[in-house]
Structure formats: structure tokens, C-alpha cells
Amino acid sequence: MTKVLVTGGAGFIGSNIVDKLIDEKYYVVVIDNLSTGKIENINKAAVFYGCDITDIERLKIIFRTEEPDYVIHHAAQISVQNSVSNPSNDARNNxxxxxxxxxxxxxxxxxxxxxxxxxxxxxDPEYLPIDERYSVNPLSPYGISKHTPEHYMEMYAELYGLNYTVLRYSNAYGPRQDPLGEGGVVAIFTNNLLLGKPLVIYGDGKQTRDFIYVEDIAKANIIALSKGDREIFNISTSSQTSVNELSEILNEINQSVIKPVYLPERHGDIKDSYLSNEKALNQLGWKPEFSLYKGLELTLRYYSLLYDSAEKSYA
Structure with a gap:
């Protein structure tokens, strides 16, 4: 049986990838330090090791024990704000x-x-949609620390023959995304809707993003195990949705009329961004299967059930 080791497998995207791997009959090993991941996210069919990827000796013991065929790497420091306030920690992890x-x-x-x-x-994009030929110009330590390993991947391939695929995600959303802390706008809006709180929008809400459902991301990772060698791919919907439109769709699905509260624009926020997925379509044979409406519907349903369950446990 093919063995896949997933770092960050207790987190939002990682745990969804683990579920899909197990559904497709892979043997899965999860490494996570549970700093942001949750033990309840881990599929019970996976083998779990509580480990920080900065602990090289512990990592070697796990690799020696499990001998994985493939590694899917999602463990990371993901907070842009934390990367600015503590760039050393950001670089150490990422x-x-x-x-x-x-x-x-x-x-x-x-x-x-x-x-x-x-x-x-x-x-900050100079043209849209952004394709993989676009010149890299990160605006935060986080962006730098996510890009730098791409160069190391290429170097390890040249020096040691280690195969790799890099997947650059647009704005991911879906079940298990944490609405607190560095949670994405979908998770934050969903949380507020279900709690009857206003949807806070910074700026005029006309800024656009490319929202990709987590199950589409999981599928791309599975495909990349056997395709896309030594290449970089955008994993995105290749379409724009404004934050105002997002709030309207969520209200429609939730059958609510919670109006946004507009606050001043945040410094450093990008106005518009969406990624071309043409290369992934042509070379991986991957394309997103979930429309934004369907993905948001599934996400809202997940959190509704989660909140109902929590309320019953406290009743």
C-alpha cells in the first residue's frame, strides 16, 4: 500500500487532504504539533505523530519508522501579522x-x-489573472517564507533527484477553517452569520478575491502525487468575487439579511487578485468542481451542524 506522510494533517487544508487520501485507500501518516491544528480533525484511520517540523531528530525517527513513499507538506506558520511581528519565528517554521x-x-x-x-x-498584481510566469514580489515575511522553499525544492531536485510539485493556492475556504485568529473571510463571515453578528468589511467591499473550495484543493494534491513533476501550479477558480458579493451570497444561502458594517480600508490590503488555473488544467488535468455557491452552501451547512451540536452539548 502506498504510504503518504502529511505534515499539518490536523489543520484545515491538511485534514481534508488526509480524508481524501484515506478514501482513496492510501496509508496515511500525519505529523502536526497541534499549535493551530485540532486532534479531532485527524481521521481515525491515519497514524498520528505529535511533532514539530523544526525538530529534525524527531522527524528522522518518524521517517525511519514509517518510510513514506510521498510527503504532502502543509505544516506552516500562516499568520501574516505574526510574520511581521516575529519574522524569525516565521522563517524558522516555514x-x-x-x-x-x-x-x-x-x-x-x-x-x-x-x-x-x-x-x-x-x-500586488500588475496584471490579472496572475499566472505562474508572474514575477514574484511578496509584501510580507510570510510571502517570503512561503516562496523561499520553492527554490530549495528546485535545488534538491537538481542535486539529489528529489521530485516535487509546488501548488500555490488562492483564497481557500471550507469545513474546518478556523474563523478566529487568521481565519479567512468566508470562515469569519459564516461564524458571524450563525451568531447573528454583523459582517465587518474593511474598505468599500469592492475588492475581489479568488475563492477555492478545500475539497478541490485536496483533489489537486492527490493528482500531483503522479503528475506535474518539478512544476509550479496555481490552484484556483480563475474568477473574481467581491467581498460585497460574498456577503450577499452567504446571506442568501442562510436566508438572512445581516447587513455589512464598513470600516476603514486596512493598510497593505490588495485591491484585486485572482489566479489563472490554465496550467493546472492543461498539465494536471485538474479543474475546480465546486461552484462558489455550492462550496459556500456546504461550508455553511458544516458550521450550522457544528454549532447545533455544541449548543446541545451545553444544554
């Missing part, structure tokens, strides 16, 4: 932690590593 994984992959003969990158590497 750059040095990834280097530790690459060393383990090299030493223990891993066939391929799939690396989760981000649209944050692109910075």
Missing part, C-alpha cells in the same frame, strides 16, 4: 522546517514532495 523535511526526504528515499505554497508570493 523555511527551516521545510528544509528539515527536504533533508528527511533525501535521506530516506521519498519519491516526491508536494509543497503547499500561496498566492501571497505574488504580492
Amino acid at each position: 523555511i527551516l522546517g521545510t528544509l528539515n523535511l527536504l533533508e528527511c526526504c533525501r535521506e530516506f528515499g521519498v519519491k516526491k514532495i508536494i509543497y503547499a505554497s500561496s498566492a501571497a508570493v505574488y504580492g
